Each structure stands twice: as structure tokens, then as C-alpha cells.
Amino acid sequence: MNWGRGNFTRSVAFRWIVSYAVILCIPVILSVIIYGQTRGIVKYEIERASSAMLQQVRYIVDGELLQTESLAAQLAIHPDVRRLLTAPSEESAYNIYGMKQELNKLLSTNDFIKEIYLYSKPLQSVLSNETYLKERIFYEIKHQTQNFTYEDWLKLINRFQSGEYVLLPVENQGRIENTPSYIRSLPMKSAADPEGTLIMPLNVEKMRTMLETIDWVEQGQVFIMDSNDQILFQNAKETTIETSSYQEWNNRGTGTFTGTFQGIESMITIESSDTTGWKYISVFPTDVFWERAGAIRTMNLFGLLLCFAIGGAVIYYFARKNYDPVKQLVSVFSRSPLQGKGTDLDEYTFIRRSVLETIRERDDMNNKHVQQLRVLQDYYLGRLLKGQADRNIPLTELAKTHNLTWTSDRFAVLLFYIDNDEGGTKDLALSQFIVSNIVADSIVDRLTIHFTDMDGMLAAVVNVDPDRAEHWKDDIEDKLAQAYDFITARYKLRFTTVGSELQTGLDGIHQAFLQALEAQEYRMVLGEGMLIWYGDIKPNEGSYFFTVNDQMILINFLKADEFEKAKDMIDNVIQQAFQRDMSHEIAKCVLLDVATTLIKTIPDQEQAGIAWDEWRPLKRLLSCSTKLEFQQELLVIFDRVCGVLRSKQNVQTSAGIGEKVMAFVQENYSDKDLSVSLIGDRFRLTPQYVSRLFREQTGQVGLHDYISQTRIEAAKALLLEGAGIEETATRVGFASSHAFIRVFKKYEGITPGKFKTIQ
Template sequence: MSLRRIRFNTHSIVFNWLISYISVLLVPIVVSAFIYTATWHVVESEVNRANESLLRQMEQAIDGNLSGIERLSVEMALSKRLAGFIGTAKPLTDNDYYDIVSIAADLRLYQLANDYIEQIYVYYKNSDTVISTRERIDSRGLFDRIRERDDMSYEQWQTFFNKRYIQEYAPVTLRENGEAVKAVMYAKSILLDNPEQPGAVILFMIKNSKLLESISSANQTSVAVLDKDNRLIASTGIEQLPDFLAQAKFTGTNGLFYAGQAEQEVAVSYTTSEKTGWKYVSMIPAEMFDEKMKYVKKLIYISLTVSLLVGGLVTFLFLRRNYNPIHTLIRSLSTKSGITFEKGSNEYGYLQAALNNTLDEKEKAGQRLEQHRDAIRSHFLQDLLKGRIEPKVPLHELFQSHNIRLLTSEFAVLLFHIDHHGKFHASDFIEPQKVKLVHFIIMNVAEEVAGSRHQAMTTEIDGQQACIINFNEEYEAGQLNRIAEQVKSFVADHYHIHLTVAISRVHQGLGGISTAYQESLAALEYRLVKERGEIIRYEDLPGAGTVRGSNRYFYPVHMEQQLINFIKTGDYENSRAAVDEIVETNIADATLSVPLAKCLMFDLIITMLKTLDEISSSDKRDFIDMMNPVDRLTACQTINEMREQIGAVLQQVCASIQDDRKQGHNQLSQQVMAYVKEHYSSENLNITMIGEAFRLTPPYLSKQFKAQTGEALLEYISRTRIEEAKRLLADQSSPIAEIARKVGYSDINTFNRLFKKYEGITPGKYKSIL
């Protein structure tokens, strides 16, 4: 095949193949990039590991020395000689000067104990005296020697020492003998027993050179130490904190990032001390990594060049080989089918379109045939249910044409009524689609369940789903109930669809199908008396099957009068119980017909209306009209729904009657409060005493008081006594014990405990505050 026969337009499969092969060629490029990146990370990781090891050694050395200084500061803060000078004030006496000499001698000993320390100062605020190992100066002299910045004022410097308690490090400049030296200052306050007295601060000076003397950094490597506030403590190789270190790029306790410094990128490794929170930073020029990667780059470029040359040749050969059978197939198909292959089209698209066209025509023909078959079969089953059988056509031919094979001459009919559409109730389907889908599910489930042992035929008739069951020779009693229960359970578990199922009796012959349908319709109507979602058998209806009933109607005059009396008193619980008893008595044995069940419910509503007319004015009749109980009953579909509506109306009526009777019933709590305020000073005042005064039992009295006020009676008694005690405590001349007796507490400890419970402080503290 020549190269000219290959179609290189963008829609051709050749173009797609070319893109695929080029994508395969990109694999070595991606792999090479991955190898280069991985190699870079390995080199970077090794260098970072070496830097981190250096930083860890520096961290351990510095943290160990700083720990020694902090321990020394604790020892000095406990020194009686240093603490004894805190209370000294100006002017100083001879004894004071003698103490200064002794303190300076002690400081020299402390300095000798740790060669890490350059100088020790003790600043006494009360006498404005600063003592070092060599001399005594004041705070101004200390300011001239030690400060964090050259532009810092004395007032700003003094703010640092005015803190209540100091224990921190700070970078400073130490000026001694005319030289300015970078140093680190550790300040610690000496604690006092009297918090109001000015204290003292111990200052340790550590030169940066001494701090970093244990560091041995490599060539072109700079090291810096930053405190918790990102201030430069000490460094080698840099004089001031670079901008990229001052911008808070430290996101963890350790890590590595890149930043620019004087037009040169550097790799910054850092670690953080768990003890001091200081950051130890190492900075290496990034070009050191590039030098180690030059050889790797050269190998990768050679491998990429070879991959592209060989891959291009292989791509061209495979394009020619793979396109030849596709070209032959298209030429053959276009010749035999008459479908022309347009120039510039996609070969696969052409093949798929031709194949889809053939399959679509076949599927449409099958669908049209199947639609007509289902409609004819459904019409035939509806005629069977209604008894309209065409006499001109033999029945066995009709059954054969609809692929129905009868097993026996025994038939029964199940009707399914949808009480709730389950998952499809709030779905996005429009109403006709939702109904059709639910009907389809129910009929398929019924055919599957019943058809496992019998012949099942389903259809939709008058808005209901009917299932005609033709039994086999192994029919047993109770099978219809099991079939109905399985269908209900399946659709409820999988689709949350709730059904009521009506079951006819078993009849002989094809003519019995219409009789069975009428029986199932009658059973479905009895759904008003039964609960929704039940299985209703025709033979269980009053006057049918095995149940012997008399359609008795039970609502005697004495029960109606009893219900009226309960409603008049607003007793909802007994009223609801009486209604439930009447309803249960009538429907317990399933002897009440549907018309009589409706009459019973409306009689109960009439009883409520008569009661309201006897005890209420026209506004109550307007109230019952607003509730509209008759329309609410008419909208119900079952007896239980009617019973719930009657209960809801009954509850509103009883609540309205009780509201009218509650006026003036809350006077007991007011009388009890007045009694407590009058007798709070009595030690015997308690719930029992109050109950005897009002001739009520203590539990009843406590319950009524809590219900009317929302507060426990004992809590109210205690709170009243404490309020009176607060008033008496304002009189400074009265002892606390006497005040406790005046408010009814013979035990001073009990009084103190309750006073602190309600006020948060003791009576003595309260009195001192006043």
C-alpha cells in the first residue's frame, strides 16, 4: 500500500493512531523527566540530611549550654543574698555598699561556673542599682551598655524591664571598652513574696562568637540562629537577617525551601529546638545542586534523542500495516451496502453508523411488534376480568396467541392498591411517568412471585393492578396470602412502596374469573375499615366466607354520655380512651360493614358538636367550624385515619376547655413566697413546716411550687435567706455568726457553704469587699 492511500485528515483514524503513537513516544520523555526529578530529590535529600545533622549538633550544643544558664538562673534567684537586696532603697548606706561588694563576688563565682557567660548583671528596680561582676551602675548606665537596637530610646528599653515577670532571650548589642559586640541576653526575674514591691532581674550576656564557637560549617554555607519571634540571635556569613528569612516561611519544625539572596538562589535548611523554640538555619547556594546534576542531564538527552529517532521509524511502519485491513473493509462495505464513505470522514465512525443503522431498524420493528402484543394481551385479560369473552373465537386459540398456557381450571384474582409511591413519591418523574413506573414494578413482581409455582397474568384495570392466578395441581390453602405478603414485602423493602392487597376466593372455570374480580373489588372497598397496607380476603368480610357476623353497631347511650362528661371536664386522656374503646369494640371482630363504619365516625363527631353546644358560646362553635372536622373525616381513607383525626380535634377541644379553667389557679406559689419571707429567720423552716401551714403534703406542695414558679422550694428558701444575709453584712458591726443565726442557720459552716454557692465568695470576703 502506497503512502498516498493513507488519509491524513484530522477525522481519519490514521490521525488518531498517529497521536496515540506520539503519546507512546512521550513515555520515555516523561520517564526521563521523572528520573531527573527523582535524582534531583536524592541529591537534595542527601545535602539536606547533612545540613540537618549539622544543625542538630549545633542545636544540642547551644541548648545544653542554655540549659546550664537557666539552671544557674534558678539557683541565683533562690540566693538569699541576691534576694535580700531587693528591698533596698535610695540613698544607699554603708551596709548597702558592703552587700553590693558581696553580691559582685557571688556573681564572679557564678560566672566562673559557666565559661559560656560573658557577663552577669543584676538590676534592682527599687534602688535603680545594677550590679555586675566588676562594678555598680544604674539603669542609665546599663542602657548605654546593653540595648537591642541603636535607635531604641531609654523609655522603650525600660518597657522591657517593667514587665511583672521576665524569663526570655533577646538579641542585644553589648558595648564594653568602646567596642560593640553582638550578644544574646537571657533575663529572668527574681520572684518576691510581696507582689506589690519592685523586683529584680538577672541578666546573662552571651557573645555570638561564644554561642557559635562549636559550629564548623562547610564552604559557602551560612548559619543563622533565630529566636521564637524570628529575630536574628547569631549568625556566620551574614550581618543582618535576610528578607526571605523574615517572611515566616517556616511552616514546620524542620524542612527545606528555596529563596533568593543577592541575585543568587539559596537552599535553606532549618530545624526547630523543642526546648527553646529557636530555629537553626543553614543556607547553601543552589548552584551546588546543579553541578552534581550536569552528568545526569547529559545521559538523559542522549536517551531521548535515540528514543525519538527509533520511535518515529516504528510509528511510520505500524501506520501502514494497520490501515490496510480497515481500508479494504470500508471499500467492501460501501460497494455492497450502497452507503458512500465521504472523504474526510472517520473510518470507525462510518462503520459504527452503518452498523447502528441496521440494528436500529431491527430494534424498532421488534418494539412495534412487542407494543401491539402487550396492548392486545392486556385488553384480553381485562375482558376476562369483566366477563366479556368473545364467543366467535375459541378460547384455546386466544390463550395460545398470547402465549398463555393454563395449568388447571382453578382461578383467583389479586388486586393491588397503592397507598404510597415510596421512592417515587418525591422523584423528578412527572406524574404519568411515575404512575406507569410503579405499576410496571408491581405487576412484574407479582408475576415473578406467583409464577414461581403457578401461572400468573397481570394487567391494569380501572386504575388498579390485577393479577389472575391459575393454580397448578399442588394448590394448598394459604398460598394466596403468602403470595400477597411476598409481593408487599419485596416492593416495601426495595422501593418503599406500600400496598393494600385484596384477595378473592378460588373459583372454577373461566367464568369464575369475573366473579373473583368482583370479590376482590368488594374486599378492596373494605380497606376503609381495615388498616392501610393490609391483606384483605373476601372470605373475611362480614357475611362472607367463614366469618359469621351480624353487622352489629355498638354505640350505647351510656358510653355516649360518659364521653360527653369527659369532654366537658377537658379530660383528653379519658376522652381519647373512650373513643378508642368504642371504635375497637366495633371493628375488633371485623363484623362492621363499610357504611356502618362511616356512620360510627360521624356519630362521634356529632357527639363532640353537641357537647360544645351545651357548654360553650358561639365563639366555641366558630372554633369547631375552623377545625372543620367533617371535611377532615371525608378526606380519610381508613377507619384508623378517621380515628386519628377525631383524636386531633378532641385534643384541641379539651385543651381549649382546660385553658378556660386555668384562670386564678397560680395563687398558691404567691402565698408560699410570702410565708417564706415572713419566717426565713426560723431554723425550723422547711417544706414540711410550710406544708403543715397550708395543710398540704410536702411532695405535693413541692411539685406545685416547682410547676408554677420553675424553681425548687428549697432553692427559693436558701436564696431568700442569702439575700437577707447580704443586707445584714453591710452592717460592719455584726459578726458573721450572729448574721447566720438571724437568717435561720445555726451552723456557721452550713451558712458559709451556701453563701459561697450562691455568691461565689465567702461571707467574710463579701464583708471585706463592702
């Protein structure tokens, strides 16, 4: 191909070059994306490292705080401490000495606590692990500062402390500094006037040493705050958190986020302790972590340059090499050079058109042959089913002529009755095509089957191999069940299959067809969505089971407004009519008899206008052919009859029913069995109907609530007379005192016992 000509842009060589260039752009784009993702990766690493570091601090500090509080609890119940708080001054010397030794032992086992102070209010002295001094001298030595006066010290140690952490000025290596200290009153249960106070300053140096062992702490700042947002500890002594900044951080909750601290962009992490309620805050400049992204950026730039250098050479080489086979293939399909064939014509398009044209010509010929053969098969199978086929020609020759793969002279016939669900196809030809193809694909591995249309009905001739003569029905049932599930789910089609017994010879095909036609009459009894075999039809011409007495019972149910019982009776009749051993003639008569019985319950003046002219029930029932259709039509008639009967209920019977019910409840509220159902039986009404009438006529909330309120009013009178709760519950009709108490509290807001006390 001459690349210098104007048609180069339509050539496949040009497309290859463009494609290779696009491929070359892939690593470039990936490099850009990777570099763009670097910031997100580094940010994630910052958040993860900061959160892990702060969690490590929280775990350590929380553990030490728990040990501190546990130690305080031990000291609170220590007998020497109690004696120190209660003993007279002349008897406490020995106790003081022993307690001092005990405090030294406790401090030696817990280096998180710097000192332990025990203040005795009766003695007005403070005992520590080092000394025993009067309260004022102790204050001047340990806590005296300009901002923390002696009065502040006394106020702190004399008021009740439930156990919290405060900042106290504590002498540490010759200087006074604010130190987090745990303080609680002694004894623990004396809240009004404590006898003493326990103070345990924490070892700040220990906490600083602990933080120095954690990565990145020296490059950032850590703040530890109590539940009152008071900074108890920080690794940078002269740094504070501005109120506005902390409020903004606190609104974001716990976690890691980016913010500004002292004008520097920082990664801020906040952790909250579930144990103590303290908050742990770490602030680290983000520049500390961005140094890691420099190496990734350098590698990306180097990779881009390398891709451009190598990619250009590869594109040129493969574009030249791959075009030669295409050029040779074009010369095979064309006698002249590929020129003047259209503006959109390239080498591949020309080859594709040539190949597709050849394939299309072959497929057209094959399709015409298949269609002609299909017409011949349908015509021949139709004649076989009707008994009109030529019997003088051998079976094998007929099968070969019509391309029928018959391997034996044993035949059976299947008939398919197809119906569609909502959303399924309504085209009969398409439905038959779907069912025949799927069923044929399912059965072909065990039996030979050929389909044809018989007067709008899908028929199939099954050829059974002698080796499968004993199991051919099982094979068909299994495969049809699988096909039915698939067709129903995929195409929203339902079909019922009827089948004949196994027959011999071409004459047997017609006999099998007649058997299948006879079996299809029993679809009504046996139902849809199943396989009906002619050999399984054994009707029992029994007696007519829906008697005159049954009719009267059904009519009485409807007139008595017992519609649920009437519906149950109709369901039982339908189930009995569609038993497998029931004659379908008797079943039809019974169902028609049930329909006419339902219509008889409608008043005479409305039967002609509603039942016969508008509903046309018998015409609709006679058009039914399956159990489901009969059942649906009967339920429609039943619902309409019930609607007419409900609308024509005697108004006089319902009038004044509310007052009668109220009088009945007033007379019988002490009966434990009194309920809405019992009242409905008393007035010959359903519970729902009598409750609705009572609510409409009396304006009460409900009949059940009225019964309960009547009982509660009677119970209140008995309680005022001095009756006990058990006796009152029994006399007003409650099954137990527990039920009485529960209902009484529901309506009165208090228990019966409380009611008696108030009154």
C-alpha cells in the first residue's frame, strides 16, 4: 500500500497507528491517575498512622487510669485509712507510721502515680508517702502559688469529691507546675460530710517519657482533656488550643481530619475514651508526611518518558509488519485494486462484505429448503394424526422422505394447551414455537419428538425406542417439568399436556391422537400446569354429593350473615368436585348448582336486574374449562352476593343496638367470659359488625374499651368500700389480679393499691 496517497486515512494501516497510539496513551493516563491518587494514598496513610498512634496513647493512659482508680478504691476501704480518719490524734502515731510505709509500697508498684496524699479532716493534717504535716504547712510546701490560695486548697479538699481529675499546682523537682491529680472523698459513701480526701497526682514525667517512645510525637503535639474539656496534659508546655478552634474540632466528632493549628495546615485526630470519657487530641503538620510522595512523582515522570521513546518505535514496526497479510487477502477477493469502492470502504470492510454476501446466499438456500421440508412434515404428520396416511409405504422409507428420525414403530401423541400469564406473549404461533422448541431440546436426548399444528392446537408425535419402552413416561414427565418451569419463568406462558398410551404402527398414531383428545376432557378435574395420561383416567360415576340439605345450610349461612362459614363450605365443595376420581360431568353440575344456590339468596325483586341480566353467571361458568377458572368465577359470584346481602341488612334490627349492648354490659360485666364475641353471639351479629354499630351509635371509643372501663368503675367503688385487690378483680370479672392491675393502670394511670392509698 502506498502511504503517500490521499486514501491513507481510510486504510487499516492508519487505524492501526491510531490504535497503537491509544495503547501508548494507556500507561500515560495510568501514570497521571496514579500520581493523582498519590495525595489520597498519603492522606490515608497520615490518617491511619495518626489514629493508630493516638489509640496507642489512649490504650496506655486508660489502662493506667483504671489502675489509679482501682488503687484509690483499695485505699478507700483500707482499715488503716479508716483508723487514720477516725482515731484521735494521740492514738494515730502508730497508724500514721504504718500508713506511710503502706503508701510507699503502693507507689513502688505503680510508677504512673507521682505521690499519694491522705487528708484527715479530724486531724487537720495531710499524710503522704514522704511526710506527715498540718494542712497549712503541707499547702505552703506542695501547692502554694499566687493563683491557688490556701482557701482554694481548703475548699477543694473539704467538699465532697466523687472521684475526678483536676489540675493542681504540685511541686516537681523544685518548681510548681499544674499536674493532673485524682481526687475523691473518704469514705466513699459519705457524701454529706466527708472525713477525709484522697489525692493522687499523676507522674507527668512518666507520661512525657511514654509519648517520646511513640513515632512522630516529637514532630507534633498531643493534648489529653478530661470530660469537662479541661486540658490535663500536653507534651508542649506553652501551647494551648484556642476556644474557636477546639469548638470547630469538637463539632466534627471523633476521627481524623485536616485543619489549621497556629497557622499551619495539620492533621488533627480526636479519640474519645469509652472508659474515662477523656479526649485525646493529636496535631501533626502534614508536611511531615508529604515527603514520601516525592519518590513516586519522580518514578512517574521517568516512566512517561520511557513509554514515549519505546512506544514510537514499536508502533512503526508493527504497523508495517501487520499490513502485508491484509494486502494479500484483499487480492484474493478482488481482481482489481481496492480503489473507487466508496468513501467508507477499507480493506477489512471489503473482505467482510465479500464473505457475508457468500454466507448470506448459502443461508438463504438452506432456509428455503428447511421451510419447504417443515411444510411437508406438518402436512404428513397431520394426515397421520387424522388417520389418512398411506399405509402401503414402509415406515423407514416415509421417515427418510420427510426427514423424520424414527427408530421404531412405537408411537405416542402429546397435546399441548397453552395459556399466557400477564405480560406473556398473546401470539398463538409464537407461543407454539417457543413451547415446541424448548420441549424438543429437553426431550431429544432420550426420545424422538416431532411437532405440528392441529387446528390451532400444538400436537407432538413421540417415537419411543424399544429400550426405553418401560420408562418413556418417566422420561417425558421429568423433561416436561423442567421445560415448564423455564417457560413459565422466562416467557410467562403456561401449558397443560395430555398424552396417550403407547401404540404400534402408523395406524397407532391416529389411535393415540384419539386417546389424547379424550384425556383433554379431564383438564377441568385434574387442573392445569400438569401432565395428564390417558391411562390414568379412571372416573368414578358416584352419587351427587351436593344435596338439598347442603343447599339449605349454605342459604342459612348467608342469611345469618355468616359469610366466612359459607365461603369455607364453598371451598370444600370445590375441592370435592375436583378430586381425581370424580366424573367431570358431575363436577360441572355441582358447581352450577352451587352458583344457582348463591343467587337464590338474593331478594326476588333484585335477581332479574342484578344476577341474571348484569352478572350473567351461568354463561360465564359454562365457558370455563379448568378448575382455576371455575373457582375464580364462583368466588366472584359469592363476593357479589355477599355485597348485596350486606347492603340490604334490616335497619330496624341494628337500630338502638348501642343502648342494648350498654345495658347488657352493665348487667354482665362481672362475667369473666364477657367479650365482644360473646356479645355478637347474643345479638346474632358478627363481632366486627356489633363493635362498629356500638361505636357509631354511642360515640364510645370501642366496645372492648367500654367493657374494660365499666369494670374499672365498678372496681373503684369496691376499693373505696375496703375490698382487697384479689376480691375486687374476681367480682368485676377479671381472670386474675395481674390482669386487673394492668388494665386499671392503663385507664387510671396508677395501680389499684396506690388508688386506695390516695383515697
